[in-house]
Amino acid sequence: MTRPEWFQDLLDKAEADERERKEKWDRIKADQALGAIAVLEKRIDEINQLADDETRLINDYRSTQTERLNRQISWLSWNLEQFIRSTDQRTIELVRGVLKLRLGRPKVSVVDLEAFKKVAEREGLMRTKPSESEPDIGAIQAYCKRFGYPPLGVSFTPAVVNFSFSTKGESNGEDERNKTKAGSNGNPSESETAQEQTLSGQK
Numbered sequence: 258m259t260r261p262e263w264f265q266d267l268l269d270k271a272e273a274d275e276r277e278r279k280e281k282w283d284r285i286k287a288d289q290a291l292g293a294i295a296v297l298e299k300r301i302d303e304i305n306q307l308a309d310d311e312t313r314l315i316n317d318y319r320s321t322q323t324e325r326l327n328r329q330i331s332w333l334s335w336n337l338e339q340f341i342r343s344t345d346q347r348t349i350e351l352v353r354g355v356l357k358l359r360l361g362r363p364k365v366s367v368v369d370l371e372a373f374k375k376v377a378e379r380e381g382l383m384r385t386k387p388s389e390s391e392p393d394i395g396a397i398q399a400y401c402k403r404f405g406y407p408p409l410g411v412s413f414t415p416a417v418v419n420f421s422f423s424t425k426g427e428s429n430g431e432d433e434r435n436k437t438k439a440g441s442n443g444n445p446s447e448s449e450t451a452q453e454q455t456l457s458g459q460k
Contacts, residue, residue: 338420354424364414365397365407373410382408 341349341356349356367373373392377383382396400408407413 334422337422341420352425354422357421358418359421361416361419363398363401363416365401366412367392367397367410368412369410371410373408376408376410380408 337356341358347358370392373382377392380396380400382393382400397408397411401411401413
């Protein structure tokens with residue numbers, strides 16, 4: 258049986274209305290979803306900002322407190338250095354750690370290569386590589402030790418006696434802090450902090 262035309266038009270209109278209502282409803286839900294995402298993104302930004310602020314405060318606190326404690330360590334280590342230098346001992350073993358004095362190595366550096374080359378070939382102070390030759394630091398140090406002065410074009414820094422100490426942790430000395438520094442006289446300056454890993458020694 259064929260449906261009347263007016264009836265088919267009614268059905269088509271009803272289907273079209275249903276599709277329109279569904280599309281409108283989907284657009285509303287989509288817009289609401291975007292609104293929810295915007296709210297969540299704002300909350301994420303707030304959390305990140307709060308975390309950044311807290312991290313900054315923590316880092317400032319750590320830096321301030323560490324610097325304060327390091328100044329105390331620097332002062333105490335300076336006194337330890339003066340103590341061992343007042344004795345004739347090179348190593349002092351204590352219950353909570355060890356103090357040491359060790360003679361470092363002299364330092365040489367070529368500051369004028371052209372002037373250095375004038376004597377380097379004659380004295381055997383150059384080391385030859387496959388493609389080039391370069392100053393032989395070991396030979397230069399031997400030259401300084403033999404003659405008591407550096408060759409032409411070379412800067413020489415005599416060896417100094419370095420102070421170092423190690424503290425024994427709660428693990429019977431396995432957890433140790435080692436610090437060494439070359440050459441100091443007098444009281445440590447205000448700027449000295451525990452970030453320095455070496456305590457100065459005297460020539």
